[in-house]
Amino acid sequence: MLYIYIITIYIYAVKHILLSTKFILLFASALLLLSFKCGGTTSSTGNKPAHAFNLITEKQFNDLFPQRAQFYTYQAFIKAIKELGLIKVKISRRAVSVYQFIRTDKGTGKATIVRQDADWNEAWAKVKPDSTYTIDYGNFCTEGDVATNKKELAAFFAQVAHETRHGMNGTYTDGLMLTHESDTSLSYIAENDEYPPVHGKKYYGRGPMQLSYNGNYGYASDCIFGDHKILLNNPDLVTTDPVVAFKAAIYFWMTPQTHKPSAHDVMIGKWKANAADKAANRIPGFGMVIDIINGAVECNQGDNFPNMMDRIAFYQHFLTKLGASDPNCVCSCGKMRAY
Numbered sequence: 001m002l003y004i005y006i007i008t009i010y011i012y013a014v015k016h017i018l019l020s021t022k023f024i025l026l027f028a029s030a031l032l033l034l035s036f037k038c039g040g041t042t043s044s045t046g047n048k049p050a051h052a053f054n055l056i057t058e059k060q061f062n063d064l065f066p067q068r069a070q071f072y073t074y075q076a077f078i079k080a081i082k083e084l085g086l087i088k089v090k091i092s093r094r095a096v097s098v099y100q101f102i103r104t105d106k107g108t109g110k111a112t113i114v115r116q117d118a119d120w121n122e123a124w125a126k127v128k129p130d131s132t133y134t135i136d137y138g139n140f141c142t143e144g145d146v147a148t149n150k151k152e153l154a155a156f157f158a159q160v161a162h163e164t165r166h167g168m169n170g171t172y173t174d175g176l177m178l179t180h181e182s183d184t185s186l187s188y189i190a191e192n193d194e195y196p197p198v199h200g201k202k203y204y205g206r207g208p209m210q211l212s213y214n215g216n217y218g219y220a221s222d223c224i225f226g227d228h229k230i231l232l233n234n235p236d237l238v239t240t241d242p243v244v245a246f247k248a249a250i251y252f253w254m255t256p257q258t259h260k261p262s263a264h265d266v267m268i269g270k271w272k273a274n275a276a277d278k279a280a281n282r283i284p285g286f287g288m289v290i291d292i293i294n295g296a297v298e299c300n301q302g303d304n305f306p307n308m309m310d311r312i313a314f315y316q317h318f319l320t321k322l323g324a325s326d327p328n329c330v331c332s333c334g335k336m337r338a339y
Contacts, residue, residue, distance in 0.1 A: 068176035080246035085138035095128035150324035152267040158315035160208035172317040181205035206238035208249035280337035285330025295338030303334035
């Protein structure tokens with residue numbers, strides 16, 4: 001209809017030879033309206049989406065996860081992206097294991113120290129070199145070009161699908177079915193000075209990325225909420241609030257660990273293997289993401305290990321569904337040593 005509208009205006013102008021200011025403004029307005037209609041999902045660069053949720057529609061999401069639990073909705077996924085995307089965290093480390101977190105709400109500009117370890121200002125810690133990096137959760141599936149961002153989204157979905165699948169092998173329709181791991185008898189508690197477990201709580205795998213152990217729940221809570229006690233006191237939030245569940249998965253995807261890069265940095269090509277990584281056969285690609293997430297169980301066991309192969313197959317399935325490709329994929333971690 002917009003095209004017919006524009007052509008009608010143009011014919012009218014030619015017929016009456018009235019290139020008046022009024023006509024020019026009307027014609028320009030029509031063209032502007034057309035441009036919004038056709039290009040509203042990209043930023044001013046024309047190549048990079050302004051938000052990760054522009055990469056996938058609700059219909060596509062539902063098509064990727066046709067058997068998903070009702071808990072996992074497209075609306076919850078999008079809300080998690082939007083809300084966590086307003087957060088960035090500057091992480092500084094002294095003496096290997098002494099941390100300070102400064103969490104910034106980009107919406108208000110307010111920066112808050114949400115973690116500062118007891119030894120942070122000790123003389124012995126101060127003389128150790130600092131390691132500082134910032135995690136901007138708004139970069140989830142937005143930091144590269146459209147092709148790279150789609151590839152990252154496919155990789156993210158492949159991992160969460162495998163972690164939560166509960167159906168027939170080889171169908172790739174059974175992701176996002178489980179909200180927690182099947183065996184809830186184990187507590188998943190480890191000694192941690194900064195994130196001690198709460199009496200009576202269990203920290204077994206929950207959510208799309210199966211967040212596990214009290215240390216990870218506390219760390220995630222600091223980043224997501226600015227308060228480590230929220231998830232330590234109530235780990236079940238990850239199974240009762242779908243927005244929190246997706247935030248926990250995005251947190252895990254975006255956040256480097258002590259010796260591991262983030263899955264995000266691997267998938268966008270930012271991570272480069274150092275000498276130790278090369279010696280362990282760790283190289284960029286989807287296989288490296290498997291090593292980050294579950295390398296101790298699935299990697300360095302050859303190219304036919306079933307769980308690893310399932311993750312790879314999900315990745316290739318989702319790439320096709322999203323209209324993306326990874327022709328040079330290093331998909332296997334069969335020869336990569338775990339961290």
